Amino acid sequence: MTMTKSNILAANPSEQWFEDTFLWKIKVWLQFTGWLLYLANAVMVLVMLLVAGVGSIIGLWPAFLVGLPLGLAAILALKLVFDIVTVRFSLRPAEAFPKALDHLDAFDLMRARVSCRSFQSRDLTQDHLTELMEVVRINSAPEHQLGQRPIRFEYIAAPLTVWLTVGGHEFLVAIAPREYDRLSVIDVGRSLQKIVLHATRMGLATCWIGPGADQKSVIQHLGDRFDPTMDHVICVCALGYRSRFRPLALVGIQQSQRKRRPLSDLFFADPTFNDPLKTDEKPFDDFGRCYEVCQWSPSSYNAQPTRCAAVTELRDGSDELVRFDFFSATASRYYAAVALGIWCANWETGCEALGQRGHFEVLSASTRAVVNAPALPRYDVSWMIDGA
Numbered sequence: 001m002t003m004t005k006s007n008i009l010a011a012n013p014s015e016q017w018f019e020d021t022f023l024w025k026i027k028v029w030l031q032f033t034g035w036l037l038y039l040a041n042a043v044m045v046l047v048m049l050l051v052a053g054v055g056s057i058i059g060l061w062p063a064f065l066v067g068l069p070l071g072l073a074a075i076l077a078l079k080l081v082f083d084i085v086t087v088r089f090s091l092r093p094a095e096a097f098p099k100a101l102d103h104l105d106a107f108d109l110m111r112a113r114v115s116c117r118s119f120q121s122r123d124l125t126q127d128h129l130t131e132l133m134e135v136v137r138i139n140s141a142p143e144h145q146l147g148q149r150p151i152r153f154e155y156i157a158a159p160l161t162v163w164l165t166v167g168g169h170e171f172l173v174a175i176a177p178r179e180y181d182r183l184s185v186i187d188v189g190r191s192l193q194k195i196v197l198h199a200t201r202m203g204l205a206t207c208w209i210g211p212g213a214d215q216k217s218v219i220q221h222l223g224d225r226f227d228p229t230m231d232h233v234i235c236v237c238a239l240g241y242r243s244r245f246r247p248l249a250l251v252g253i254q255q256s257q258r259k260r261r262p263l264s265d266l267f268f269a270d271p272t273f274n275d276p277l278k279t280d281e282k283p284f285d286d287f288g289r290c291y292e293v294c295q296w297s298p299s300s301y302n303a304q305p306t307r308c309a310a311v312t313e314l315r316d317g318s319d320e321l322v323r324f325d326f327f328s329a330t331a332s333r334y335y336a337a338v339a340l341g342i343w344c345a346n347w348e349t350g351c352e353a354l355g356q357r358g359h360f361e362v363l364s365a366s367t368r369a370v371v372n373a374p375a376l377p378r379y380d381v382s383w384m385i386d387g388a
């Protein structure tokens with residue numbers, strides 16, 4: 001499979017000068033053939049060898065210290081060979097079948113979801129696939145969408161090379177109308193996250209892939225299930241069973257993604273985003289861990305572009321919480337909207353678990369009493385508290 005700049009940037013057509021350079025093309029080739037993952041390790045081996053060699057030639061190291069970089073180089077080289085054999089060529093022992101996570105409550109389940117960086121080579125069992133496709137069917141239904149336009153999720157069984165996860169060979173492809181419709185993109189995020197949460201409950205591993213998917217090859221695999229005049233691929237989601245075998249580079253990457261902005265950067269008590277919401281004080285603490293599961297929801301490049309402002313109204317002399325407005329903090333037309341949809345899914349899953357009744361609605365600027373709103377953060381949708 002070849003990867004070109006037009007594939008990578010399908011959802012963001014801005015081009016950079018360096019994308020025409022030879023080095024960049026090599027990097028993209030290494031990336032989408034999967035070899036780039038091993039390159040970092042190989043480079044570290046070379047650096048250690050250089051340090052040992054140059055150090056001993058110029059007499060920088062006492063003889064006994066040369067062993068240190070040499071030893072490190074040997075360990076890294078062994079790990080490199082081990083990774084290539086076990087991951088790249090899949091020569092590894094069969095791994096345990098995962099257990100369902102039925103013992104977790106909704107909040108712990110949402111926290112248990114993490115992007116899987118390495119999948120086992122076994123296929124989904126027929127039972128798992130059947131259950132999953134039923135959840136896909138339910139969550140693609142028009143009555144479960146916020147927008148008016150249809151979205152859908154197509155299943156592909158093919159070893160697509162996607163960046164940055166290895167071994168994925170079963171995918172859901174999220175498709176929205178070709179003509180840009182923001183609510184449909186939000187729907188993709190919301191519906192796919194509900195599918196992801198169900199998959200997590202079943203013990204399956206998942207990884208959202210947007211910019212790291214080769215759109216051309218995805219479309220090729222869809223065949224006549226993709227109509228270029230009507231459809232737009234928003235992202236894919238790898239599904240399968242988590243593997244313990246990961247290239248060294250992915251261990252570091254996974255660690256770096258276990259970080260989130262503090263709640264005070266995400267939830268606000270005012271529409272100008274100056275006053276952090278006191279999520280542990282009345283009446284906001286009624287929403288318990290809903291804030292936390294939004295904070296820990298996935299986003300492309302872990303950018304966390306969603307913001308929320310709680311809205312209160314003066315009623316009978318006191319402030320009553322009536323709704324939460326959700327905003328996108330960046331101008332990204334696709335991935336910010338998907339991230340916002342994912343927040344919506346986690347928020348309403350949390351509310352359902354707490355028995356907090358409400359629904360999503362898109363309000364006009366006049367209903368929100370907004371004049372001269374800045375372009376960003378951009379308002380998208382509100383969670384209306386039922387009965388408020």
Ligand SMILES: Cc1cc2nc3c(=O)[nH]c(=O)nc-3n(C[C@H](O)[C@H](O)[C@H](O)COP(=O)(O)O)c2cc1C
Nearest residue numbers: 114115163164208209210211212257298299300302
């Ligand atoms: C819409 C979307 C697109 C994503 N695209 C990619 C991708 O192309 N490659 C990748 O390795 N991870 C991708 N991710 C996964 C994010 O990197 C990951 O969610 C984030 O770093 C947080 O880590 P976590 O999911 O383990 O909590 C994507 C996530 C989302 C929601």
